[in-house]
Amino acid sequence: MNILAIESSCDETAVAIVRDGREVLCDCIASQVALHREYGGVVPEIASRKHIEAIYGLADQALEQTGLQRSDIDAVAVTYAPGLIGAVLVGVNFAKAAALALGKPLIPVHHIRGHIAANYIAYPELQPPFLCLVVSGGHTMIVHVKDYTEMEILGGTLDDAAGESFDKVGRVLGMPYPGGAALDKLSQQGDETKYDLPRSKPGENPYNMSFSGLKTAALNLIHHAEQVGEQLDIPSLCASFSAAVSDTLTPRVERAIRETGCKKVAVAGGVAANSRIRRDILAAAEKLGATVYLPPLSLCGDNAAMIGAQAYYEYLAGNTAGMELNAYATKSILGEKI
Ligand code: KG4
Ligand code: ZN
DSSP states (O other), rough: OOEEEEEEESSEEEEEEEETTTTTEEEEEEOHHHHHTTSOOHHHHHHHHHHHHHHHHHHHHHHHHHHHHHHGOOOOEEEEEOOOOOOOOHHHHHHHHHHHHHTTTTEEEEHHHHHHHHHHHHHTTSSSSSEEEEEEEEEEEEEEEEEEEEEEEEESSSSSSSHHHHHHHHHHHHOOTTTTTHHHHTTSSOTTTTTTOOOOOOSSSOOOOOOOOHHHHHHHHHHHHHHHHHOOOOHHHHHHHHHHHHHHHHHHHHHHHHHHHEEOOOOOOEEOOHHHHHHHHHHHHHTTTOOOOOOHHHHHOSSSSSHHHHHHHHHHHHHHHHTTTOOOOOOOOOOOOO
């Protein structure tokens, strides 16, 4: 089954064609990151306009690259939530028009389910059940993927997402948006023990976590240094910050492995590219005899291939939509019927 998949929830316009959920025939992306960089973050209105400009050409490019005809497409999938509402709407409307014109089913896909499904592409042998640490720009949670479309959220952030806090600290340090990758790179040359930053303490739900205290602590440290004219060791601050984020995430993943008895752990989302988090999750899983699934960096960030992968399983579960499909800025990953 060839699925034409569309992703436009943030600042990447993406179109992919994925066969049977696992085989990526093409994965086309038009990134707007450079454009938003000048504003220090995504400007929603600009994002929507750029999606409109890019999406038609990308869909043509996808067909051209694969040599497929329009008639070879069996279904159209799209990220319908969550994301910047204007941006998601562009993809949803394009997908609706395409499904209508082709006379093929329309499959709505939750963006975070897509991030999780990036692992199906990277690891053809991976099947649920497994645990997934989702760490993206806007979401941080530990999910028990019981089946392809059946999930349980064990816990997540109560405030900022991990990616958001990386980006905020990166911005204050003068790094180009989004700061996560640059901060990670600089941290390689730093001493992570140099700055003492807080780790989120377990609360009532031991899987829940918080990043706003850590973010504020880092920002206070930077502002204080500026005020008193102290020269900060930036690589070490980056390393200390990355360590604090990972020390918040990793013990919760360990707990999930122990408590659920599930010996497979996947990581998903843009922050899954972080070298410190990758290293720590690998070490934790090894200690507990669990297998780790870490998608390649190209599949960690937003792309449409992951949407096409999840769409196949949504289709098999009967989760298709009609022309009434709407876009949503927020929506739970727990598949309520659309
Ligand atoms: O999943 P994603 O592409 O977008 C959302 O769906 O939110 O994630 C983007 C996030 C940004 O916050 C970016 O700074 C972060 O992923 N990121 C990283 C790294 N690479 C990307 N954060 C930490 N270390 C990295 N190496
Ligand atoms: Zn994403």
